[in-house]
Amino acid sequence: MSAPPGDEAIIQFRDVTKIYPLPGGDVVALDHVSISLYPGDFIAIMGPSGSGKSTLLNLMGCLDTPTSGTLFIKGKDVSSMTDEEQTGLRRDHIGFIFQQFNLIPLLSALENVQYPLILKTGDRTCSLQCVEVLRSMDLEEHLFTHKPSELSGGQQQRVAIARALVNDPEILLADEPTGNLDTKTGTAIMDLLKDLNEKKGKTIIMVTHDPGVAKFAHRIIRIVDGKIS
Amino acid sequence: MQPSLFFDFALRNVRLHWFRSLLAIIGIVIGVVAIVSMGILGNSLVLAISDSLSTVGDSVIITPHAGGMGGFGPGGSKELLTERMIEQIRRAVAPDTTIPIYSGSSRMTIGTEDTVGVVYGIKPDDIPILLEIEDGAYLKGSSGAMAGARFAEENNLKVGSRITIKDKGSLRVVGILKERGMGFDINPDYGIVVEDKWYQQSYNQQDYDMAIVKVRDLTRIEQTKEVIEKQLNRRETEVDVIDTKAILETLLTTFGQISTFTTAIGGISLIVAGVSILNIMMMSVTERIKEIGVLRSIGTQRREVRSIFLYEALILGLIGSIIGGLLSIFGGYAISLLMLETTEYLFVPSSLIYIVYGIGFGIGTSLLSGLYPAWKASNLNPIEALRHE
Ligand SMILES: Nc1ncnc2c1ncn2[C@@H]1O[C@H](COP(=O)(O)OP(=O)(O)O)[C@@H](O)[C@H]1O
Ligand SMILES: [Mg+2]
Numbered sequence: 001m002s003a004p005p006g007d008e009a010i011i012q013f014r015d016v017t018k019i020y021p022l023p024g025g026d027v028v029a030l031d032h033v034s035i036s037l038y039p040g041d042f043i044a045i046m047g048p049s050g051s052g053k054s055t056l057l058n059l060m061g062c063l064d065t066p067t068s069g070t071l072f073i074k075g076k077d078v079s080s081m082t083d084e085e086q087t088g089l090r091r092d093h094i095g096f097i098f099q100q101f102n103l104i105p106l107l108s109a110l111e112n113v114q115y116p117l118i119l120k121t122g123d124r125t126c127s128l129q130c131v132e133v134l135r136s137m138d139l140e141e142h143l144f145t146h147k148p149s150e151l152s153g154g155q156q157q158r159v160a161i162a163r164a165l166v167n168d169p170e171i172l173l174a175d176e177p178t179g180n181l182d183t184k185t186g187t188a189i190m191d192l193l194k195d196l197n198e199k200k201g202k203t204i205i206m207v208t209h210d211p212g213v214a215k216f217a218h219r220i221i222r223i224v225d226g227k228i229s
Numbered sequence: 230m231q232p233s234l235f236f237d238f239a240l241r242n243v244r245l246h247w248f249r250s251l252l253a254i255i256g257i258v259i260g261v262v263a264i265v266s267m268g269i270l271g272n273s274l275v276l277a278i279s280d281s282l283s284t285v286g287d288s289v290i291i292t293p294h295a296g297g298m299g300g301f302g303p304g305g306s307k308e309l310l311t312e313r314m315i316e317q318i319r320r321a322v323a324p325d326t327t328i329p330i331y332s333g334s335s336r337m338t339i340g341t342e343d344t345v346g347v348v349y350g351i352k353p354d355d356i357p358i359l360l361e362i363e364d365g366a367y368l369k370g371s372s373g374a375m376a377g378a379r380f381a382e383e384n385n386l387k388v389g390s391r392i393t394i395k396d397k398g399s400l401r402v403v404g405i406l407k408e409r410g411m412g413f414d415i416n417p418d419y420g421i422v423v424e425d426k427w428y429q430q431s432y433n434q435q436d437y438d439m440a441i442v443k444v445r446d447l448t449r450i451e452q453t454k455e456v457i458e459k460q461l462n463r464r465e466t467e468v469d470v471i472d473t474k475a476i477l478e479t480l481l482t483t484f485g486q487i488s489t490f491t492t493a494i495g496g497i498s499l500i501v502a503g504v505s506i507l508n509i510m511m512m513s514v515t516e517r518i519k520e521i522g523v524l525r526s527i528g529t530q531r532r533e534v535r536s537i538f539l540y541e542a543l544i545l546g547l548i549g550s551i552i553g554g555l556l557s558i559f560g561g562y563a564i565s566l567l568m569l570e571t572t573e574y575l576f577v578p579s580s581l582i583y584i585v586y587g588i589g590f591g592i593g594t595s596l597l598s599g600l601y602p603a604w605k606a607s608n609l610n611p612i613e614a615l616r617h618e
Binding site: 116 | 233234238241242245519520524525526527529530531533611612615
């Protein structure tokens with residue numbers, strides 16, 4: 001991979017294999033994967049269904065650990081971290097954006113955005129900063145107090161991106177962020193992500209099926225049967 | 230500040246599933262009311278019985294040894310305490326007072342009515358030590374008698390009434406005794422007290438039926454008992470010696486056990502309530518697996534997830550227990566009225582403390598029931614939770 005000289009990899013896979021042991025036999029979701037990603041990268045992961053894209057993204061997001069091989073995130077070996085440290089890393093340095101939006105149903109739009117910040121700081125009076133982030137997602141202000149179930153898909157995804165951004169993480173991980181949106185809304189969301197990459201320097205890794213969406217990325221990683229091709 | 234966020238989460242979930250929460254709360258309310266009412270009932274029972282016991286634990290009671298050979302020849306005459314034995318006791322326990330007592334029962338005629346009553350023969354000087362007076366005066370001469378409270382009431386006896394004892398003569402009532410209640414020594418409520426000399430002559434009996442030693446220093450009661458036994462039972466067992474303190478303690482321990490037992494019955498319904506909370510919380514966890522996955526993936530620690538569910542259990546337990554605690558005042562009132570026909574033992578500290586216990590147990594049971602679901606939720610694998618539909 002083309003490593004810009006002098007630049008530390010922010011995420012590095014060294015010969016990583018991920019196996020899910022199932023009663024019907026082991027599933028090899030990732031098969032000896034080695035890749036390096038650098039700060040400021042905008043990467044699209046493409047491949048057929050079941051090829052291991054989500055598994056790759058989940059490992060990057062510290063939600064799981066490799067069966068073998070080593071995975072470094074921000075220079076640290078994930079396998080050597082405790083669950084608490086991994087959770088802290090997710091909270092402070094990684095933002096997740098899901099295909100299903102996955103907002104917390106009990107909380108309003110604004111509260112959803114506030115949630116990670118309160119987790120981090122313990123301060124519940126942080127609405128100004130959160131309103132700021134939510135505004136920058138082009139969400140109409142009267143929707144801030146609405147519950148997720150009262151918002152459209154595009155609106156929910158904007159709230160979800162705001163939630164991913166509120167702790168100012170270096171890494172944004174998006175698993176088919178436009179998968180549940182129509183083309184027009186999807187393009188608007190992609191414009192937002194592109195902006196975040198270009199203006200804020202966020203490292204973005206996203207999984208997508210859509211070549212039109214993949215166009216936004218600098219680099220495309222193709223994966224088939226758990227192997228990078 | 231942080232805990233209140235998770236508390237808020239829990240509160241919102243309780244409100245969102247208000248009907249389910251309500252059922253859990255009702256369960257806890259019933260459990261707490263049951264445990265408190267049963268506790269109050271048990272305690273009131275103990276208090277009521279202790280109140281009806283006249284005896285404070287300050288007496289040692291000496292009776293002839295049942296089944297012994299007492300020195301009497303064949304003919305089956307009953308064993309008695311001889312004057313010599315009384316003297317021995319008196320010397321052994323001095324300066325505490327020894328009161329020898331005659332007791333028997335007799336047919337009597339009051340006015341035109343025939344009746345049966347207990348008759349105690351006691352030296353007039355000793356009567357005030359044992360018995361309190363309600364009306365009239367203490368016994369002085371040999372032609373008088375004092376009537377027990379119940380006996381007087383049933384037979385319409387007043388100071389000045391006459392009692393005729395079959396074949397023995399006629400006695401004038403000089404005083405009515407205060408009601409004494411159940412006693413371990415003598416029970417004059419349903420009889421009369423006469424002079425010892427009159428009893429001796431009328432029944433032609435020299436030796437005594439029993440003796441009571443009043444112990445001034447309660448800490449020496451055990452010792453007193455031992456001294457008497459050592460004196461009289463040296464060669465063979467001549468007398469039985471019991472001390473009322475030991476009986477009282479045994480009785481109160483037994484009542485305490487009864488009270489604990491009734492409370493435990495109430496506790497069973499609290500366990501049922503706990504199981505229903507466990508059930509409801511498990512439902513809550515299962516329904517929210519995906520949400521828990523989201524919370525974990527965006528950086529919520531295990532202990533923070535755990536606290537959400539523990540708070541939920543705490544909220545249910547707190548509301549249920551406090552409502553239950555308040556209602557159990559009525560519950561205790563109702564059950565006291567029903568079972569004891571009095572509520573005078575309800576508003577005493579030893580009864581009311583059961584409300585505190587009940588609330589404590591209610592909250593404790595709820596938290597305990599929340600423990601497993603909370604642990605389950607916090608240990609979900611984030612990825613599998615996220616994939617859950
Ligand atoms: N938690 C899991 N338990 C068992 N098998 C899994 C799990 N996650 C993924 N897999 C399996 O691993 C393979 C890769 O899955 P995934 O990474 O989700 O593929 P993609 O996102 O490319 O569709 C699939 O065969 C899938 O069934
Ligand atoms: Mg996938």
